[in-house]
Amino acid sequence: MKAVVCRDLGLDATAVEVVVPPAMTDTGVRIAVHAIGVSFANLLVIDGKHQNRQAPPFTPGTEVAGIVTQCGPKATLFKAGDRVVAGVKTGGYAEQVVAPEDTVFALPDNVGFDDAVQFPTIYATAYGALVWKAGLQKGETLLVHGAAGGSGLAAVEIGKLLGARVIATAGTALKLQAALEHGADVGINYKEDNFRDKVLALTNGLGADVIFDPVGGKVFDESLRCIAPEGRMIPMGFASGDIPQIPANIVLVKNITIIGLYWGYYMGWARQPMQPGTPKKVRAAFHEMLAWASDGKLRPHTWRKYPMQDFKQALAAVSSREVVGRVVLNP
Structure with missing residues (x-):
């Protein structure tokens, strides 16, 4: 599969490469990615300036939406063919991700993938x-x-x-x-x-x-x-x-x-463990937000869409502060 890989800190050391797809986990959900959220936080991660520092090589990105293709043996909430949106600690700038089931959420049929990637964070x-x-x-x-x-x-x-x-x-x-x-x-x-x-x-x-x-x-x-x-x-x-x-x-x-x-705490990305009941609380919140979106009460604004190979242009737009709403990548 293709993915954006940061071989060293900084955009100059970051490029689209052909890599091995991520391994499945017991409670993982493999997603064929149709849309990826782009944020200023992604740029901070690539530059090594974010609190969630990643050691190169890594693939940045935390917000994806797409279609389930496979589930781990202990994953029970989804099946192949389901439309979903997901948050991942890293690895989102890719054609496939494997996300923990707790941070994958069912997507209403009338909410598009480009809109959906604004929800995980x-x-x-x-x-x-x-x-x-x-x-x-x-x-x-x-x-x-x-x-x-x-x-x-x-x-x-x-x-x-x-x-x-x-x-x-x-x-x-x-x-x-x-x-x-x-x-x-x-x-x-x-x-x-x-x-x-x-x-x-x-x-x-x-x-x-x-x-x-x-x-x-x-x-x-x-x-x-x-x-x-x-x-x-x-x-x-x-x-x-x-x-x-x-x-x-x-x-x-x-x-x-x-x-x-810090929303990452509720997604399991923080150093501290989550309080009991947090995943259930988070899933209820996503159910309500995505229902609002389905009803037209929330209207995510996509300023511009870029193919994944143009990720540097997308990040430059975000860095320039010219963006209204969000920027999206499409693999």
């Missing part, structure tokens, strides 16, 4: 953050930074489904329009306006109840000054390249909660 992170962790309630105000990226659009859509008023920030009119089309009530161009002042004005001085921040840096710092008392802040990424330091005095005097969420 992108929509799942937004769901886990807003539903499980923040407990976002109907009528609350949700502030979403980086609202036109894959994570941001997912948070906008799920926030609206939960009944929140959604304020979106982005750096161009085109990106703000995308956020509005996916459900945001208000858009703020952070390059033209001070989002802190705008959020306070839009909330009668109270601030946002929940803040979803994939940017970090100064955006996080300013967000602490426009969060409502008893608000919940979710620093779920650092696209700015700057990891903020959290001033404990502000957390104290504003009675706010800082929420950590």
